[in-house]
Amino acid sequence: MNDAGKRKKLLIVERKLVHNRGHHHTQISALRTYLPDHETSLVAGETYDGFLGAAAGELTAKSVKLAKLRSRLLHGNVFERLEAGFGALKSVRTIKLPPSAFGAQLAEICQGLQLGADDLVIVPTAELDTLESAVELTAILGDAAPRICLRFLNSELGDRNERLRSKRLEAILTNLPANVFLFTETEELSVHFRETFGMPVEGGFYLPCSMNATIIPGARIDRGDRFRIGVFGEPRPEKGSRRLTGIIAALAKLAETRAAPPLDFLIQGSTADFREGGVYGDLRKFQEGEWNIFVSPQDNRISPEEFEQLFHSVDVVLLPYETAIYSLQGSGVVQDAVAAHKPVIHTRYMSMMAFLSHGNGVPATTDQEFAEAILRVAADPLSLQEGTARAAVYFRNALAGNPLLRVLQTSLRDR
Numbered sequence: 087m088n089d090a091g092k093r094k095k096l097l098i099v100e101r102k103l104v105h106n107r108g109h110h111h112t113q114i115s116a117l118r119t120y121l122p123d124h125e126t127s128l129v130a131g132e133t134y135d136g137f138l139g140a141a142a143g144e145l146t147a148k149s150v151k152l153a154k155l156r157s158r159l160l161h162g163n164v165f166e167r168l169e170a171g172f173g174a175l176k177s178v179r180t181i182k183l184p185p186s187a188f189g190a191q192l193a194e195i196c197q198g199l200q201l202g203a204d205d206l207v208i209v210p211t212a213e214l215d216t217l218e219s220a221v222e223l224t225a226i227l228g229d230a231a232p233r234i235c236l237r238f239l240n241s242e243l244g245d246r247n248e249r250l251r252s253k254r255l256e257a258i259l260t261n262l263p264a265n266v267f268l269f270t271e272t273e274e275l276s277v278h279f280r281e282t283f284g285m286p287v288e289g290g291f292y293l294p295c296s297m298n299a300t301i302i303p304g305a306r307i308d309r310g311d312r313f314r315i316g317v318f319g320e321p322r323p324e325k326g327s328r329r330l331t332g333i334i335a336a337l338a339k340l341a342e343t344r345a346a347p348p349l350d351f352l353i354q355g356s357t358a359d360f361r362e363g364g365v366y367g368d369l370r371k372f373q374e375g376e377w378n379i380f381v382s383p384q385d386n387r388i389s390p391e392e393f394e395q396l397f398h399s400v401d402v403v404l405l406p407y408e409t410a411i412y413s414l415q416g417s418g419v420v421q422d423a424v425a426a427h428k429p430v431i432h433t434r435y436m437s438m439m440a441f442l443s444h445g446n447g448v449p450a451t452t453d454q455e456f457a458e459a460i461l462r463v464a465a466d467p468l469s470l471q472e473g474t475a476r477a478a479v480y481f482r483n484a485l486a487g488n489p490l491l492r493v494l495q496t497s498l499r500d501r
Contacts, residue, residue: 095205096124097196097232101145102211103130106137106390109295109418113210114138116293120490124206127199129192143195145188152177153187153215154245161253187215189222196223196232203265205232208490210293212236213244214254217266224263235493237269237291240415241278255283262286267493271416274437278414288489292481295418296393297425299481303398312350312380313464316400316428318393318419320386321355321365326406326433329453331368333406336457338377346461349379352400354386397426402463405432406456412436424477429470431459444480445473 098117103110118126127142134141155174158166174183184190196207207223209216216236224231245251262268269291270276276289297303321327334351341349353366360366360383372381384396403423413435420438423430430442434449441447448463448470450456463470 094124095199095201095232096121096126097129097142097192097199097201097205097207098126099129099145099192099207099209099216100211101129101131101150101216103128103138104133105135110211111138111390112295112418113293117208117210119294120488121206121494127195129195142199143191145191148177149184149187149191150215150244152183153218156183156185157214157245157250157254159183161250161257166250184222185225186218186222189219190226192219193223193226196227201232202230203232206494207232207234209234209236212238214251215244217243217258217268218254220266221258221263224265231263231265233493234266235269235490236266237271237293238275238279238287239271240411241275252283255285259283259285269489272414272437273440275414275416290484290487290489292416292421292484292488294425294485295421296390297397297422299421299425299478299485302478303426312348313346313467314350314352314400314402315431315460316397316403317351317353318397318403318422319354321359324408324411326408327365329406329456330366332453333404333456333460334369334372334379334381336453337460338372338379340457340461341377341379344461346378347464349460349464351379351381351404352384352396353381354384356386357383359383359386397422397428400428401467402460403428403430404456404460405430405436406450407433407436409433409435421481424474424481427471427474427478429463429467429474431456431463440484441477441481444476446470446477447473 096117098114100110100114103114114128128138129143129145130141132144132146134144155177158169159171159174220234220236223234243251245254268285268287270279270287270289271291273289276287279285279287317330319325330353337349355366358364360370369381372379388396403419405417405419407417412433414437416438420430420441424441424446429446429448431448431450432442434451448459450459
């Protein structure tokens with residue numbers, strides 16, 4: 087336990103933190119902002135390049151692989167157990183595997199940093215491996231174990247095998263330690279976990295991403311008369327990347343008969359993505375502005391500062407996400423759009439509707455509907471301005487009411 091007056095400590099565990107890209111590094115700065123009175127240390131992935139300073143430890147992919155083998159030895163069918171046994175013998179020459187991926191390693195790090203029961207461990211991108219590790223850490227440290235907050239972002243929890251996922255969760259939830267607190271980002275995901283697994287989880291653990299949610303942005307950078315549509319992030323099927331060609335083709339057909347300003351799609355991707363055979367290869371014909379529609383490729387390896395400038399330069403954000411994934415999982419781009427006062431054209435029934443239902447979101451399903459929505463917003467972009475302001479206020483209030491703050495008020499007597 088900490089001595090009276092001693093500064094409390096925070097250990098942030100983010101195995102996916104490697105480089106100064108994506109949203110993982112923004113989670114670290116957000117947590118430091120939430121907890122400015124805590125002395126912060128960091129555990130990162132095995133290829134972490136040190137851009138946020140020295141890490142207290144690094145977690146390996148091999149440890150996660152061994153944890154999955156153990157789960158299949160314990161909960162799998164005959165064939166899965168045999169396969170896992172051979173895999174364990176091949177990897178470590180024994181089938182006696184550790185109880186979790188990195189519980190013992192984290193316990194050692196906590197002891198080295200002198201974390202106690204008043205201190206805090208937060209995992210902003212948690213999965214089943216992390217949950218099992220939190221249980222092992224608590225078993226090792228006992229009453230000296232810190233409070234552990236795990237934030238889940240998707241329903242797979244790092245294990246695509248639904249049956250094994252359920253068995254692993256059931257084994258843990260039967261005797262979940264009192265110092266382990268479970269959260270999700272979206273409310274939709276928390277409802278799913280509670281109804282499916284009886285999981286004691288709370289939604290609404292949002293962390294700001296690339297855009298500052300406390301600053302009202304200034305006027306958009308003047309780019310002439312073009313209406314700019316932003317498509318951000320790595321092209322992935324679940325983000326609807328392959329739908330863009332159909333959406334833009336439908337838009338080109340509509341533009342033949344309707345008056346519209348020049349439409350400029352700012353799309354992030356690699357050079358290979360825009361070549362023939364790439365996910366955006368069929369969009370090359372629009373790079374010259376055919377049918378008054380332009381496609382402007384944007385590098386997907388830009389710095390956070392360049393990304394922020396690019397984001398502020400667009401008029402609307404396009405999210406043709408697949409609901410098979412994004413009906414439960416949240417999107418950092420939604421948070422960025424709301425924080426930056428940008429309207430969003432999004433797939434109908436996707437998650438985070440609490441962020442998109444203030445008059446700032448335009449839902450669509452088919453390519454034709456997406457094309458219609460783009461033309462409608464381009465014709466009168468100011469019509470959504472008040473809605474974007476309302477959404478930004480909602481976001482700021484959601485951040486101020488983060489359920490993590492209630493954990494900080496939990497005393498040892500409440501455990």
